[in-house]
Amino acid sequence: MTIxxxxxxxxxxxxTNSKGFSSVIGTTFMVLVMMFLGTSxxxxxxxxxxxxxxxxxxxxxxxxxxxxxxxxxxxxNYSVSGEDVTVLAILKNAGSVAAQLVNLWVLDTxxxxxxxxxxNLNMNPGDSKSVVYTVFIPETGANHTFASWFVTAxxxxxxxxxxxxxxxxxxxxxxxxxxxxxxxxxxxxYEYASDYGLKDFPTGSGGYSVPTAEQVVxxxxxxxxxxxxxxxxxxxxxxxxxxxxxxxxxxxVNWHIVNVDANxxxxxxxxxxxxxxxxxxxxxxxSKSDGSFSGANDKVKPGSGGPAAINLLLLGTxxxxxxxxxxxxxxxxxx
Amino acid sequence: MDSRKVWKLLHRRRGVSVVVSxxxxxxxxxxxxxxxxxxxxxRSSAYNEEYSEAMNADIARLKERLAFEYxxxxxxxxxxxxxxxxxxxxxNDTTVKTVYVTTSTGxxxxxxxxxxxMNFNDDEIADQDLDRGxxxxxxxxxxxxxxxxxxxxxxxxGRGSTFDHKFIA
Numbered sequence: 001m002t003i004x005x006x007x008x009x010x011x012x013x014x015x016t017n018s019k020g021f022s023s024v025i026g027t028t029f030m031v032l033v034m035m036f037l038g039t040s041x042x043x044x045x046x047x048x049x050x051x052x053x054x055x056x057x058x059x060x061x062x063x064x065x066x067x068x069x070x071x072x073x074x075x076x077n078y079s080v081s082g083e084d085v086t087v088l089a090i091l092k093n094a095g096s097v098a099a100q101l102v103n104l105w106v107l108d109t110x111x112x113x114x115x116x117x118x119x120n121l122n123m124n125p126g127d128s129k130s131v132v133y134t135v136f137i138p139e140t141g142a143n144h145t146f147a148s149w150f151v152t153a154x155x156x157x158x159x160x161x162x163x164x165x166x167x168x169x170x171x172x173x174x175x176x177x178x179x180x181x182x183x184x185x186x187x188x189x190y191e192y193a194s195d196y197g198l199k200d201f202p203t204g205s206g207g208y209s210v211p212t213a214e215q216v217v218x219x220x221x222x223x224x225x226x227x228x229x230x231x232x233x234x235x236x237x238x239x240x241x242x243x244x245x246x247x248x249x250x251x252x253v254n255w256h257i258v259n260v261d262a263n264x265x266x267x268x269x270x271x272x273x274x275x276x277x278x279x280x281x282x283x284x285x286x287s288k289s290d291g292s293f294s295g296a297n298d299k300v301k302p303g304s305g306g307p308a309a310i311n312l313l314l315l316g317t318x319x320x321x322x323x324x325x326x327x328x329x330x331x332x333x334x335x
Numbered sequence: 336m337d338s339r340k341v342w343k344l345l346h347r348r349r350g351v352s353v354v355v356s357x358x359x360x361x362x363x364x365x366x367x368x369x370x371x372x373x374x375x376x377x378r379s380s381a382y383n384e385e386y387s388e389a390m391n392a393d394i395a396r397l398k399e400r401l402a403f404e405y406x407x408x409x410x411x412x413x414x415x416x417x418x419x420x421x422x423x424x425x426x427n428d429t430t431v432k433t434v435y436v437t438t439s440t441g442x443x444x445x446x447x448x449x450x451x452x453m454n455f456n457d458d459e460i461a462d463q464d465l466d467r468g469x470x471x472x473x474x475x476x477x478x479x480x481x482x483x484x485x486x487x488x489x490x491x492x493g494r495g496s497t498f499d500h501k502f503i504a
Contacts, residue, residue, distance in 0.1 A: 033372065041379050048390045055394040062400075062425070102421070103470065105405055114407060116419075116455060153468065155402025155423035 066154045070095025071123060073150055076160040079223065080142040081280045086134045087148055089160050093123040100153040106135045110144040113137050119150070142224070142279035143231045178325035179234060180275075180314060183221040186282070187330055190217045190264075195295035201264025202282075212334045215299035217266070217286040218242050218255055220312075224275035231277035232319035238270045238291035239315040240283075244332070246308045255285035255300050258293050266293050272316070302334040396496045400424035403488075403500035404470065410482050410504070416475040418488060418500075419455075422465035430464045430493035436478045439485040439501065447475050464493075480504035 075090040085106055093099055101121040107114040115135045123129065150158040188204035191214050198204075198217055210216060224234045240257040259267040266284070270291045275281050287293040288300050302308065312327040404419040416436065422429050434447040452460040452471045465471050480486055482504055490498045 030368070034375075037375055037379060041382065044383055045386065048386060052390055052394060055397045058425070059397045102468070103404060112407075112410075114405065116404070118455075151402065151404050151421065153423060155400060155421060157402075157404070 062154070065097050066156060068096045069099050069152060069154055069156050071099045071101065071150070071152060071156075071158045073158050073160040076148065076162040078146045079278055079280050080140060080144070080276070083136055083138055083140055084134050085137050085140055085146065086132060086280075087146075087160070088130070088132050089148075090128065090130050091121070091123065091150070091158075092128045093125055096125055098125065099123050101150045101158070102153050103151040104133055104135070104148060105151070106137065106146060106148040108137050108140050108144050108146055110141070111139060113140070142276035143233075178314075178327065179224060179226050179318060179323070180325055180327070181223050181225055182312065182327060182329055183223070183280070184330070186219075186221040188219045190219060190284075191215070192217070192299065193264075196266045196268075196293070198260065198264040198266070201260075208330065208332055210302055210332050210334050212302050212305045215301045217258075217260075217284055218310075219260075219282055219284045221280055221282050222275060222314075223280040224277055226277055226318060230319060233274050233276045234316060234318045234323060235272050235274045236283065236314055236316040237272055239313075240285075241290075241313050242285040243311040243313055244302060244308045245311070246304050246306055246334075248306050249304060251304050253300060253302055254288070256287040256290050258284050258286045260284045260286075268293055305334050308332050308334055392494065395426055396494050398424050398426035399429055399492055399494055399496040401429065401465070401490060401492070401496075401498045403498070406488060406500060406502035408478075408480055408482075408502070408504040414477055414480070416478045416480065416488070416504075417472055418475070418490070419470070419472040420465065420490070421470045422467055425467065427466040428462075428464045429466075431473060431490055432493045433491040434473070434475060435489040435491070436475065436480070437487045437489065439487055441487070444480070444486070445475075445478050 071091060071093050073089045073091050075088070077088040079086045079088075085108070087104065087106060091101070099122075101119050101123070103116055104119050105114060105116045115137055117133055117135050119131075119133065121129065121131065148160045150160070152158065187207040189207045189210055190198040190201060190204045191211075193199040202219075204219055207218060207220070226232045226234065236257060238257060242255045244253045244255075246252070257270060257273070259270055259273070261267060266286055270287075270293070273281065273283060286300070287298040289298050292298070308331070309328070310330050310332055312325075312329055314323075314325045314327070316323055400423050402421045402423045404421055405417075406419070407417045409415045409417070418434070420431075431450045431452060432448070434450060436444045436447075438444060450473045452463050452465065452473055454460050454469075454471050460469075460471050485501060485503050487499055487501050490500075492498075
């Protein structure tokens, strides 16, 4: 009871006597200001940390995506035509994230020359695509060894794994039954624009329908797939020719091999054409004469209508050995 | 307050000094309080700014990523080391400040601090940086490498990130 009375008295005294009250208010105000400032700084620091954590989380996600990017390049094959290297590959995205391929690098290991080609290929998970790219490597050769790899937009490199050579060679050589294979898609004929000049060169016209009354030149692409493992070069001599046979009338017509320059002009004298191992070259058949072409007198036309068989008689050398191959290949219709 | 009291207050100076001293004291306390308040605010702002800069720099560094597309050592004279890069990060303006060539065990061979970035068409990159997805390369002259030996190249960016790549000369 006494204690309660004493407390009541003290409280009354505190209310009636305002001495020191301003100090209490001032201190409270100061504490509030300090708390406000401290909280502001703390909250701001917390927001900055959140930003940093967000950046770290994004980075981790990017790393995870990069690791999960599973593009593989299989069935790599190279063919050389002049200084152009054609790279064939089958790309598969075996990963769980979409991938963008941005660059292809090709290295000629024989001469340590390399080049790159920009590609822009998008692949969803599970996608599979066959791709063909041609790059230019100075002084390259068909018997050179190549290595190549793709670079993805996430910075991964995808090495191109070469197809096992022997099985492919058998399949490719089977096209032509022999060391030389012919590309059926590139069989063309050309008409003359002048005595020696070819019309619409190098595009030409599809060779399976040929005009009967026009003097024509045949062009086709051959690849040397020497299966012996010796990677030998194959040289075609002037006796090589195309032989057209009309079975319904028993007539035959010959076109001898010629050289055609880059402008589509037939050269008067034939000089031997050499195909390095795995090299693809377009060869032309135009002349009535063996080893030469003298313009109007040596031009040849089918001269008859109807279906005709065309045989490719190739003669020359492979490495140091003699070589001959007869490719019974396309049928044409003359009209 | 009547006029007598006012007259008394003005003409009898008893207690005036106490009032004056209290006013001065109060003013001084308020002035010091505000000074302390402003100083605290200034310090906290400066801290915020420094922290923000440091945090932004860290975040920018995190976003940087350079991929090595190819490193080629030309063994024929003049011997040069070409390093092909791509910015596969998520930030623009990635510069190359310093390049270290070291042995595979990390012993330094040569340091290059003057780097000229070229694009893949062999033209100099105008702004000397790699934006997102941009590719470029630089050539290091006479790095003094032995053929068929493993080395490492370390690229340090302007933001301070480092990227390493092993190669065989």
